[in-house]
Amino acid sequence: MFLLILSYVSLFAFIGLSIYKAYQYGHMPMHGRQDLYPIPKEKGKGHYGGSYFEETDWWKKPRETSLFEEIIDMLKEMLFIKKLFDNQRPLWWLSYSMHLGIYCLLAWTVLLFVGAGTELSGIAMNSGHWWATIVYHLTFITGLAGALMVAFGTAGLFIKRTVVSSFKKYTTPQEYFNLAFIFAVTASGLLVWINDPGFDYGRNIARSMLTFSPIEADAALSIHIVLLGLLLIYIPLTKMSHYVGKYFSFHKVLWDNDPNLPGSKIDQKIKTAPVVKPQKSWSAPHFQPEPPKTKEM
Amino acid sequence: MINGKDLKVQDIGKESGKQLTKIDSLKPLPKPYDQPGMEPPLTDPKPEWSEKYCTSLDGYVALDTFEKPKTKEEEDELVRKFLSGLEKMLSAETNKGILQPLMLTLDYCGKCNTCSDACHIFEATNGHELYRPSYRAEILRRIIKKYFTKSGKLLGPLVGADIDLNWETVARLGELAYRCNLCRRCAQTCPLGLDNGMIAREIRKIFSQEMGIAPKPLHENGTVKQLATGSSTGMNKAAFMDIMEFHADDIEEMVGVRYDVPIDKEGADILLIHNAGEFMAWPQNPIAFTIIFEEAGLNWTLSSDFIGYDSVNYGLFYDDGQARKIALRQQEVAKKLGVKKIVIAECGHAHKASAVYADRLTSAEQKIPVESYLPLLRDIVLSGKLDLDPMRNNFPVTLHDPCNIVRQMGIVKPQREILKAICPQFREMTPHGVNNYCCGGGSGFAIMNALNFGEFRNKVSTRKKFEQILNAFQDTIDDPSIPKYVCAPCSNCKGAIRDILEFYEATEKYNIHYDGLVELVVNAMRKFDRPFLEFLRNEE
Ligand code: SF4
């Protein structure tokens, strides 16, 4: 029962803590503009880095933005880590291996639940039913490929950060630990997999979670489940939650070039922002409330 | 002294009183500056400077108002003030305008070093660790970890809370904040969208806003002077009016035609604001604007009101309080005149300060819209109103993209459309547009010349720009009879480029000149029987 509860708790903690993190960032005060071009949503101009500032009387012209272009750019970054690919290829191979591996494992997790659902509906995975066959094989491919890529990526990144001086100097013990932790979870999963190549164990866990029944696990599987559960709780508490940060840093900071025009959302925000008289202020002499004023000499 | 490759973030507070590191090599310049003896060597700081200033980072001094603490009490006070500033930097109450972007950069850096190769200063020093964009950010991050987080207090070095915060760390960090041009090229390449340029500016803010320490040219002789007299040049209203009295005469002398300059014209469509430095250093620039605006028949005006004749806003580089006061004052001037819009002339940081930085300072109804002169100039040039002869600009011309106008405002095409229409030999720098490199004078460097800081600018921060300029003219560099023109449509960039050309004697030896964009437009006007550009006039 402990393993079942841990599975639920870790899954909900991962989702809940990630949402809380996003909530914290989302509720910070509106910041001043930090536009950095190219901004993909600038319709017809995003590809070369242009903006509405290229027009005379820009405020009189309809503001043309393209959510599609922005999403495409975000997807390139999310699915492909394009900036790293363009600017630092040697690191990209390792980082992308890890990230693509994680995406595969996310797909694998979904497939485990689909498989468990399929079994619960009376179709066994080895029944030869076309649907079960597809699910079984996709689960196998995403699970194995994902685990191998994550293991390769994390091990590679760990070694690179130990060996290459320019990385080593900046890496803290915690950051080594993070990589080692992910590697340990994947390696423990691969150890379980060796005796269970079809990932039946994964579907059993999913089935237990769907039916609220205890998870049956030997020592190796128990260790794997505990490690994975702890990792899921740990990730959102650390900078590994950059899947949250990245949304804000691009969408809400670098690409937020919406002008403050009468009636605009920005204008509304400024008008409705609570007026609080700050208790604290900066201490430099020129920062004091009534600076000496000599208007003209 | 620790060499550039071995330097670590933990070293920042070590070897107190001694110079921590020095620039051990510089990236070679292209032909013809690839030969020995073509540039003055790097020099060491004068030993006596170290008694008063902080020369203990890399030997250069940007903070000419910083005074080394003399007693243990003064040392402790420096650290205390820094920590108090850091606390305010992290508080929504005192720093709400940047809190979200700041926390993202502090929280999420993946230490991937992707940003490093984007930085022209890191590149110019052959990858000296001190100038890695993430070096200063990581120091700040670790100090915050140690003093402001539970995990740092509990786990210390395990989570990176391992920087000794002594007075030397503070002093060196203050200097280090002025080894960055705030060009934000690094932020463009960060896979997580983080901004190390912003971190440098936040450190500058702590020094200025909390500790009262900022470079004299930016603060005392910059914003303070501007808020006292109306201009960072010290030009008050009477002095401005004096200059304007001769403006029409100067124009007549230059082009043989008289144009009167509208000043304080109420209800004009456009309030044009120049960087007041132009009136002193490059008067041909406001002259060219007057000619173009008058020939185009625009309903425009200059202002003689307090701060209304100087678009400069050095607060943008180091201090939010000063930046805010200046930006709001410019808006007031425009409102008082009842103009329809403010147009910012050839000054990059003024563009950003007025159009972007100030955009969310007040509600929309209280603002007069701000636009760059570039789209307006493009419309004028392409309309055919000026009768332009491109052959008058028939010499190699390249374009510098000011970071504040291009990377930080997205104005890329208008200047190119103009140059393509009036300069038959226009060629781009590589790279250009939003991927351009800073001129090396960004964030105040262009006007910071105290002690040896000019050397840092000329040898290090402008190095990449000089390389780009030389590369753009490789086809004609060997022929000094052909004039070559660097079009730099920004006062600060022009200042930095003027200094490089002088420092490397590039005008004298290779006939490379610089100036703005409007000067090229006027030079192409058939209406005038003589060239407008000085080097062409001298040739005649
Ligand atoms: S903002 Fe510019 S100068 Fe500063 S670290 Fe980044 S690239 Fe270098």
Ligand code: SF4
């Ligand atoms: S590119 Fe971004 S994540 Fe990578 S080191 Fe630089 S700031 Fe950090």
